[in-house]
Amino acid sequence: xxxxxxxxxxxxxxxxxxxxxxxxxxxxxxxxxxxxxxxxxxxxxxxxxxxxxxxxxxxxxxxxxxxxxxxxxxxxxxxxxxxxxxxxxxxxxxxxxxxxxxxxxxxxxxxxxxxxxxxxxxxxxxxxxxxxxxxxxxxxxxxxxxxxxxxxxxxxxxxxxxxxxxxxxxxxxxxxxxxxxxxxxxxxxxxxxxxxxxxxxxxxxxxxxxxxxxxxxxxxxxxxxxxxxxxxxxxxxxxxxxxxxxxxxxxxxxxxxxxxxxxxxxxxxxxxxxxxxxxxxxxxxxxxxxxxxxxxxxxxxxxxxxxxxxxxxxxxxxxxxxxxxxxxxxxxxxxxxxxxxxxxxxxxxxxxxxxxxxxxxxxxxxxxxxxxxxxxxxxxxxxxxxxxxxxxxxxxxxxxxxxxxxxxxxxxxxxxxxxxxxxxxxxxxxxxxxxxxxxxxxxxxxxxxxxxxxxxxxxxxxxxxxxxxxxxxxxxxxxxxxxxxxxxxxxxxxxxxxxxxxxxxxxxxxxxxxxxxxxxxxxxxxxxxxxxxxxxxxxxxxxxxxxxxxxxxxxxxxxxxxxxxxxxxxxxxxxxxxxxxxxxxxxxxxxxxxxxxxxxxxxxxxxxxxxxxxxxxxxxxxxxxxxxxxxxxxxxxxxxxxxxxxxxxxxxxxxxxxxxxxxxxxxxxxxxxxxxxxxxxxxxxxxxxxxxxxxxxxxxxxxxxxxxxxxxxxxxxxxxxxxxxxxxxxxxxxxxxxxxxxxxxxxxxxxxxxxxxxxxxxxxxxxxxxxxxxxxxxxxxxxxxxxxxxxxxxxxxxxxxxxxxxxxxxxxxxxxxxxxxxxxxxxxxxxxxx
Numbered sequence: 114x115x116x117x118x119x120x121x122x123x124x125x126x127x128x129x130x131x132x133x134x135x136x137x138x139x140x141x142x143x144x145x146x147x148x149x150x151x152x153x154x155x156x157x158x159x160x161x162x163x164x165x166x167x168x169x170x171x172x173x174x175x176x177x178x179x180x181x182x183x184x185x186x187x188x189x190x191x192x193x194x195x196x197x198x199x200x201x202x203x204x205x206x207x208x209x210x211x212x213x214x215x216x217x218x219x220x221x222x223x224x225x226x227x228x229x230x231x232x233x234x235x236x237x238x239x240x241x242x243x244x245x246x247x248x249x250x251x252x253x254x255x256x257x258x259x260x261x262x263x264x265x266x267x268x269x270x271x272x273x274x275x276x277x278x279x280x281x282x283x284x285x286x287x288x289x290x291x292x293x294x295x296x297x298x299x300x301x302x303x304x305x306x307x308x309x310x311x312x313x314x315x316x317x318x319x320x321x322x323x324x325x326x327x328x329x330x331x332x333x334x335x336x337x338x339x340x341x342x343x344x345x346x347x348x349x350x351x352x353x354x355x356x357x358x359x360x361x362x363x364x365x366x367x368x369x370x371x372x373x374x375x376x377x378x379x380x381x382x383x384x385x386x387x388x389x390x391x392x393x394x395x396x397x398x399x400x401x402x403x404x405x406x407x408x409x410x411x412x413x414x415x416x417x418x419x420x421x422x423x424x425x426x427x428x429x430x431x432x433x434x435x436x437x438x439x440x441x442x443x444x445x446x447x448x449x450x451x452x453x454x455x456x457x458x459x460x461x462x463x464x465x466x467x468x469x470x471x472x473x474x475x476x477x478x479x480x481x482x483x484x485x486x487x488x489x490x491x492x493x494x495x496x497x498x499x500x501x502x503x504x505x506x507x508x509x510x511x512x513x514x515x516x517x518x519x520x521x522x523x524x525x526x527x528x529x530x531x532x533x534x535x536x537x538x539x540x541x542x543x544x545x546x547x548x549x550x551x552x553x554x555x556x557x558x559x560x561x562x563x564x565x566x567x568x569x570x571x572x573x574x575x576x577x578x579x580x581x582x583x584x585x586x587x588x589x590x591x592x593x594x595x596x597x598x599x600x601x602x603x604x605x606x607x608x609x610x611x612x613x614x615x616x617x618x619x620x621x622x623x624x625x626x627x628x629x630x631x632x633x634x635x636x637x638x639x640x641x642x643x644x645x646x647x648x649x650x651x652x653x654x655x656x657x658x659x660x661x662x663x664x665x666x667x668x669x670x671x672x673x674x675x676x677x678x679x680x681x682x683x684x685x686x687x688x689x690x691x692x693x694x695x696x697x698x699x700x701x702x703x704x705x706x707x708x709x710x711x712x713x714x715x716x717x718x719x720x721x722x723x724x725x726x727x728x729x730x731x732x733x734x735x736x737x738x739x740x741x742x743x744x745x746x747x748x749x750x751x752x753x754x755x756x757x758x759x760x761x762x763x764x765x766x767x768x769x770x771x772x773x774x775x776x777x778x779x780x781x782x783x784x785x786x787x788x789x790x791x792x793x794x795x796x797x798x799x800x801x802x803x804x805x806x807x808x809x810x811x812x813x814x815x816x817x818x819x820x821x822x823x824x825x826x827x828x829x830x831x832x833x834x835x836x837x838x839x840x841x842x843x844x845x846x847x848x849x850x851x852x853x854x855x856x857x858x859x860x861x862x863x864x865x866x867x868x869x870x871x872x873x874x875x876x877x878x879x880x881x882x883x884x885x886x887x888x889x890x891x892x893x894x895x896x897x898x899x900x901x902x903x904x905x906x907x908x909x910x911x912x913x914x915x916x917x918x919x920x921x922x923x924x925x926x927x928x929x930x931x932x933x934x935x936x937x938x939x940x941x942x943x944x945x946x947x
Contacts, residue, residue: 114144117166119155121148122179123339125400126351127588128541129178132343136176140164151592177342187439189238191227192253193220193245201250208248212236233439268404275401278332279394286394289325290916292318293387315381319370322386330363333393349541351582355396357545358579359389362915365572383569385576385915392580392919399923403589403930420491421512425456428500445503449494457490458505466497518608518860529591529616529883536587536891544898548578551902573915577901581918582894586925590886593933598879601939606862607872614858618842618876620823624771624869625802625814625836626764627828628782628789629670631846632796632866633758637671639678640739641755643730656752658684660744663702663709666692671740671756672700697783697806699742710745714785715804717743717750727753735787738795765796767866772797774870777822781805781813781836810836827869844869871941878939886929893925 124130130148137146137157142164146157157169170180196202202220205227209218214235220227229241242252292309311318330337333355340356343349362385369383424435428446438456441447446462449455455468467479470492479495482488488501490510507513552575556567595612602609609615626632642653661679664672665686679686692702698719699712710716714731717724722745724731731753734741739757743750768778779800782789789803802813814836817824826833826840834856837843845857846864861868897918906912 114158115161116156116158117169119157119170119173120181121153121155121173122181124148124150124153124178125339126150126541128348128350129343130588132176132348132350133173133178135348136172137169140168140172143169149592150588151596176346176348177339187233187238187437188228188230189241189437191229191241191245193225193227194251194253196220196225196250204248205245205250208244209241212240212244215241237440238437239440272401272404275397275404279397279401281332282329282390282394282397285325285328286390289322289329289387289390292321292325293384311381315373315378316370318381319366319373319384319386322384323366323370326363326386326390329390329393330359333359333397336393336396349545351541353541354544354579354582355392358548358576358915359392361572362386362389362392362576365569385572388576388915391916392576395916395919395923399926402923402927420454421510422454422456422491426450426453439507441503441506443503443506446500447503448498448500450498451494451496453494455488455490455492455494455501457503458510459488459501459503461486461488461499461501464497464499466499467495469493469495515603515608515862518610528613529880529887540582540587540894544579544582547898547902548575551575551578555903573912574901574903576915577913577918578898580915581897581901581913581922586890586893586929587887589926589929589933590890591883593930594879594882594886594936597933597936598875598882601936602872602875605868605871605875605941607868607875608860608862609872609876610858610860614842615876615879617823618825618859618873619880621776621825621842621873623777623779623817623822624825624827625779625781625817625840626768626798626866627810627826627833627836628780628784628792629758630829631827631833632764632780632792633760637674637740637756637758639674639754640757641734641753643727643734643753643755645725645727645750645752654682654684656744657682657754658687659704659709659746659751660711660742660754662687662689662704663692663700663711665689666702667694667700670758671742674756675742675754697808707746711742711754713740713742713783717745720745722748722750724750732787735785736791738788738791740784740788760792760795761864761866763866767869768797770867770870771873774873776870776873779817781810783807808835811839814839825869825873827866844872867941874941875939878936882933882936886932889932890925890929893921897921897925 121133124133127150130150133148133155134146137143137155140159142160142162144158144160146155148155155173159166159169173180193205196205205220206218209215209227209229212231214232215229216232217230218227227245231241245252292305308314309318309321336352336355337360340350340352340354344353344357365383366385366389369380369385372380372383421438423438425438425441426433426435426448427441428434428448433448441457447456447459451466461482461484463484465481465483468482468488469479470489482499487504488494488499490505490512505511508517552571555574556571591612595615598615599609599612602615609618629637639657642657644653644656657675657679661676661684664675666689687704690703692700694700695712695716698716699710701708701710703709710720710722722743724743727750731741731743734753734755737757739755742754742756744752744754771778777800778798779802780789780793780796780798781802782792783805784792784803786801786803789801793799793801805813810833814824814826818839818841824840825842825844826836827844827846828834828837829846833845837845837856837858842859843857844859844861846861859872861872901913901918903912
């Protein structure tokens with residue numbers, strides 16, 4: 114199955130999203146189709162062999178929506194020296210325009226600049242410069258505009274168009290409402306002209322209203338073209354409700370105008386031009402405010418995209434050359450001066466500096482960098498000149514991967530949205546039925562005295578019911594909160610891999626921490642070397658030499674600590690043969706023909722080796738939170754090398770906050786029980802899973818789940834990956850391995866464990882926000898539709914005016930978006946927070 118994400122244009126409500134999902138889901142070869150109304154994205158899993166992408170695009174177009182081409186072109190201004198007349202400008206245009214990959218080129222002779230739009234995948238800027246040089250002109254330092262983000266431009270254009278349409282509607286709608294209502298409000302400061310008095314000049318009154326209504330209808334023409342098309346195709350949406358409601362008002366107004374023309378002046382009471390005009394005006398206002406608010410929900414992505422510099426200084430043939438960031442290739446040597454942003458990921462080859470990585474990891478303290486260390490795009494070089502070799506460019510950089518992760522999360526659906534999706538699918542047809550039923554009921558019940566006929570009163574009910582219904586609020590309730598929530602997480606270095614991860618996290622009631630590298634720094638040091646007594650026993654130096662020589666073949670953090678200790682003491686390593694790693698137990702190897710075993714207590718028990726006189730020392734070390742490594746030679750215990758890992762500063766605080774949030778905490782480790790319990794006491798953990806082999810970690814998580822617990826697993830190593838997958842939510846530390854991060858549902862970019870309670874608090878805040886949004890969306894429609902249908906009027910209450918219904922409908926969508934935007938004020942978890 115292939116996965117493709119397409120940007121959809123023309124959607125106006127959740128019913129549109131449901132309609133597209135239904136149409137694409139019916140195609141043979143489609144595994145799953147999901148449309149996010151807030152981000153206007155369709156994510157589809159399909160079999161390329163059975164179904165081409167073009168067929169999916171055609172299906173979308175066939176039901177009345179568009180697919181936006183997601184092409185990103187480079188745009189650059191190139192100052193050119195040597196042009197003497199307009200013919201020179203034409204010649205440059207011709208030469209550059211011929212190049213494959215150049216889309217447009219415009220040369221302005223007055224400013225002596227060429228503006229070139231090109232495809233970076235097909236042509237590079239040096240080729241454009243060479244083409245200009247080859248015809249005798251000199252391209253000067255370029256003014257790069259950067260990549261044109263089609264999606265951003267499209268949304269900005271949409272906001273401008275909606276604003277323009279609303280202004281036009283308001284300019285005509287205001288006098289329309291004034292003329293229609295002015296005769297009823299005697300105290301208005303500007304009285305209605307006598308020639309427009311409905312009682313004395315009803316035809317003038319009707320004609321002026323019609324003239325003022327036509328421009329408003331033209332401004333809102335999309336409601337009719339999209340709405341009626343969807344209705345004819347038996348998939349009505351919000352546009353259909355507006356189109357049917359306002360068309361009914363307009364048609365009846367035109368009929369009333371005809372009656373006035375033939376002398377039935379009483380029909381002046383049946384003019385509804387102002388209802389149609391004001392309804393369209395208010396809904397255009399709502400759509401404009403909605404599109405502006407939608408733009409704010411994706412601010413986190415825009416901030417991330419704005420972090421990367423636009424150019425890089427590359428050393429080519431010994432010369433420093435500034436080139437666009439798109440043209441940096443793997444293997445290029447990039448130079449970064451103090452205060453400059455690092456343009457791509459790479460490895461330092463020359464120079465020392467401190468690099469501020471806070472924009473990626475949130476760590477406020479600059480990290481010292483030396484040759485061999487990695488650097489990442491968008492981080493800031495502070496105080497030294499460094500040269501590094503580019504290892505990841507373009508979409509492969511850490512920043513690009515983070516952006517993609519956040520975009521994918523914002524485009525995904527949370528399970529909590531399922532109910533709203535189901536309701537949205539049936540909502541509009543149900544409203545149409547209710548509108549007809551309500552109008553028919555009132556038609557036969559009788560006519561209030563202020564209405565000319567039963568039909569006129571029934572029409573008022575019909576329009577009000579159609580207009581007040583708002584599927585938009587239902588469709589926006591979940592995705593907007595998820596967009597803001599995942600974006601806010603990214604600001605704090607917490608990356609949720611999707612809506613389901615964001616939702617499930619709030620349900621966690623138990624967090625399991627791996628010990629090494631998660632609760633601890635993962636950089637253990639040798640603390641004690643205990644030599645066994647007796648004939649033929651080794652001394653301290655010899656014991657460390659043997660242990661370090663054997664452990665040099667292991668990649669375990671404890672082994673690295675022993676090797677570092679030997680190196681610090683200047684100990685010479687011995688030649689080792691037949692090395693073998695014993696998973697979860699230790700290692701074995703031969704030195705000079707003799708066989709040595711080095712490992713944990715479980716290895717001693719398995720091999721039947723007694724601790725003898727060192728049992729007391731072993732217990733003491735374990736109770737101090739140190740890990741004893743037992744060294745065996747000739748079937749006897751030769752000594753113990755104890756290693757201890759320093760706890761992270763944030764470990765105890767994070768666990769305190771989690772317990773304050775009502776979440777249980779457990780620790781899982783391969784250490785013996787005494788060592789594990791000692792470390793657990795230091796950080797405040799009361800449930801310890803000790804002596805667990807790497808392959809058994811996922812089984813321990815499964816046992817906790819069998820107790821009915823919702824388990825979050827926090828780890829950083831390759832051996833944590835199965836447990837991260839088994840847990841309800843896997844949380845990987847950003848400093849850990851790639852495999853751990855791929856297996857996790859949440860990635861913490863920092864090594865700060867306080868981000869664990871922050872992630873849970875953010876999930877709780879987001880889900881609470883979604884529930885509020887869904888409550889108000891359902892409550893609005895549940896209360897509004899009966900009121901519009903005349904339920905209050907039936908018991909002597911007021912009747913809802915269609916114009917007020919339109920205002921309420923527009924405000925409902927905006928209120929949901931505004932509530933979602935409150936999440937931007939979220940603050941990280943602190944001690945005592947719940």
